[in-house]
Amino acid sequence: MSGSDPAPEAAQDGGLVVRVRREDGEVAVCGLAGELDLETKAPAAAAIDELIAERPAVLVVDIAGVTFCDSSGLNLLLRARTAAAGEGIDFRLAHPSPAVARVLQITGTDTVFTVLDDGDAVLRAASR
Template identity: 50%
Template sequence: MMPSDDDRRAHAAAASPYHDPYGADPYRAEPYRHDPYHADPYRAELAVRTRPAAAGAVVCALAGDLDIETLAPAADTLTALVAQRPGAVVIDLAGVGFCDSSGLNLLLRTRLAAGEEGVELHLAAVPPTVMRVLELTGTRAVFSIHPSAEEALAV
């Protein structure tokens, strides 16, 4: 009696319970461990820093890649900031090297949430890679964009 396809898949899963997102041999003896010696050198983290500014405004500076894998800290921070209803929220993008569709979605959702709360939202120091995404998607026009956080705060 020949094993079914389901039996073969079950056997393969039992032989290798480790899922390696980097495409290495799924049957290797050791699982992938996230440590400095096995870290993905191409994956950039996202740093999120906030600081109060004049007139009750808040600056949220992002540095790193703004993508689906690194998005959570920025989403949590921006949601909390808008909920506090400051005078304005300035998202400083000077340190962002990459932005995918989920990063764009976060910016758009934050803009909508800020509008609903009556909070002004500004983008500052938008790098060329992010500006290109905004231009290609036609969303540049919906944001208040400034060359620097300081200039955004002066508005």
């Protein structure tokens, strides 16, 4: 975590927890845990939109803790990737849980996203 962020921000809404942190001012990480679906995606969308507005060099959405993702959750990630690209931000997904990895594979979107599986890759993302 960077020195400017004393603690991660967290919001909980119906089973989804959103945590935001910034690494060295160049990398923003939005960690999601719980179910990412139509009823719970609002806090994730708000956090990701806010991070895109800050224009970090790299935006990483860590989905290791996501236990369920429906089509609206997947659509949120796809729209975030497009919005980030439009701002010149390198968008990456990190640590997809087995459930989410399966959704990405079935829908073919695993080839659309840059996926980080290595824990240190999030920090190295800023140097790319």
